[in-house]
Amino acid sequence: MISDNLIRNQINNTLQSTNIEGLGEKFEGKVRDNYRNSNGMVIVTTDRISAFDRVLGTIPFKGQILNQLAAFWFDQTKGIVDNHLIDMPDPNVMVVRECESIPVEMVVRGYITGVTKTSAWYNYSSGVRNFCGNVLPEGLKKDQKFDHPIITPTTKTEKHDRSLSREEIIKEGLVDADLFDRMAEISLKLFDAGTRIAANHGLILADTKYEFGLLDGKIVLIDEIHTPDSSRFWFMDTYQQLFDEGKEQRKLDKEYVRTWLAGKGFLGDGDIPAIPDEVKIEAAKRYMQAYELITGRVFEAVPGNPAGRIISNLKTKGVLM
Ligand SMILES: Nc1ncnc2c1ncn2[C@@H]1O[C@H](COP(=O)(O)OP(=O)(O)OP(=O)(O)O)[C@@H](O)[C@H]1O
Ligand SMILES: [Mg+2]
Incomplete structure (x- = not known):
């Protein structure tokens, strides 16, 4: 290290x-x-x-x-x-x-979590039971694993991302049904591969997002994939105990900095608090640890x-x- x-x-x-x-x-x-x-x-x-x-x-x-x-x-x-x-x-x-950009980001979630307004947990805990077209059962707890990963697409060209269902995306004409379904199938395969490789190294891929573009009509994966910026990674060995105790997961993603800022009362509006060197160093170490693991x-x-x-x-x- x-x-x-x-x-x-x-x-x-x-x-x-x-x-x-x-x-x-x-x-x-x-x-x-x-x-x-x-x-x-x-x-x-x-x-x-x-x-x-x-x-x-x-x-x-x-x-x-x-x-x-x-x-x-x-x-x-x-x-x-x-x-x-x-x-x-x-x-x-x-x-x-x-690539020609596609105005929809494919968010895939294996677990229900998050603190921001677009997150699955925030919506669920405020009473939402149909999240982007996914019907969610009663009684889920924060950080619980879904029976199978769900897709919760968002728009990408707008200032703040907006979560939508497959049907809304097609109705708004953002992408057509065929393209959406092809992206959905690829996204689930990528998430499955990511989950398996992360698990081999003791990590849970809790959720992530993919961006695709088009090149001569073919779908191409663009931007970044399975990084600590675009994904949540948790440690597998402590997952169950922390979940049972209702405690925060040990994380290897940028949530660390987000949580520090939220602790200072910053949730996106107003002046950004200066991030102290110690927090920058700790964040850098987590990014490195994510890379190495x-x-x-x-x-x-x-x-x-x-x-x-x-x-x-x-x-x-x-x-x-
Ligand atoms: N191969 C590509 N062809 C066309 N556009 C691309 C390609 N790869 C990435 N992009 C676009 O380039 C931009 C990358 O910049 P960046 O990731 O900093 O953007 P951002 O989305 O504003 O930031 P954040 O990821 O923090 O939300 C994105 O808009 C992405 O969609
Ligand atoms: Mg980006």
Whole structure:
């Protein structure tokens, strides 16, 4: 495991934003900087952390971890669905196939949990029994496993995600029935693969979301997959006891930072509290632990100034002239 000192020294060297001249037109997401040029698309995963639909600051090595973890999962799941990855010229960068975007995100949940208004547990505990077209039984407890994973799609182009049922999505014309059903089938297969691989490493994949795009009419998995940003991971060995005692699960996802902020009274509106170094270090460690547990590989942090390194790697690999 990487030392606290190495992480602490990186706090002032995180990748906050990029502006790479000559790489193409830049589109900034909350976490990723995307560049589009005539040869395709380049995605730089920065160290930004987002929660409650806001960017909250940066976490050391987070971009590298997310990018390398997504690459691991793309490789593990390529037999299920094609993905956008072409090349990784730098630990923070992917060269990808640009796809026509599909305005729906496929959220898959194996367990009922969450604190935000779009979460399954929040809705269930406020009395909702039909969540995005899924009829939920009485008597569920927080963090309980569903009999089988459910799909709760959300819109993606709007400022705040909106949860919808299959029928509403089709009626609104966001995607047609055939495309939705194909995405649903792929999503459940991906979730099954993710659940099995996570379980081999002592983790529960509680829920996640997938984004797909279209390329010549074919469905392609884009963005990221099974990262601690897009998924909830819990420790398997303590799940049952904590559940029985009604306690919080031990988590390996960005919920740690979300919970810290919620403890400061921040739920998405108003000024963002400054995240102390100790919280950043702990968050970085959880991201690293997630990488190592999931992949079974040692995380090799690349310290120093990522911005300079990225440009140099892009030039060496011929991505940037
Ligand atoms: N291969 C691809 N083709 C087209 N668009 C893509 C592709 N891969 C990712 N994208 C899009 O690029 C953006 C990635 O940026 P990012 O993940 O930071 O966005 P965000 O959704 O605003 O943030 P968050 O993930 O925190 O909600 C997303 O809008 C995603 O849909
Ligand atoms: Mg995203």
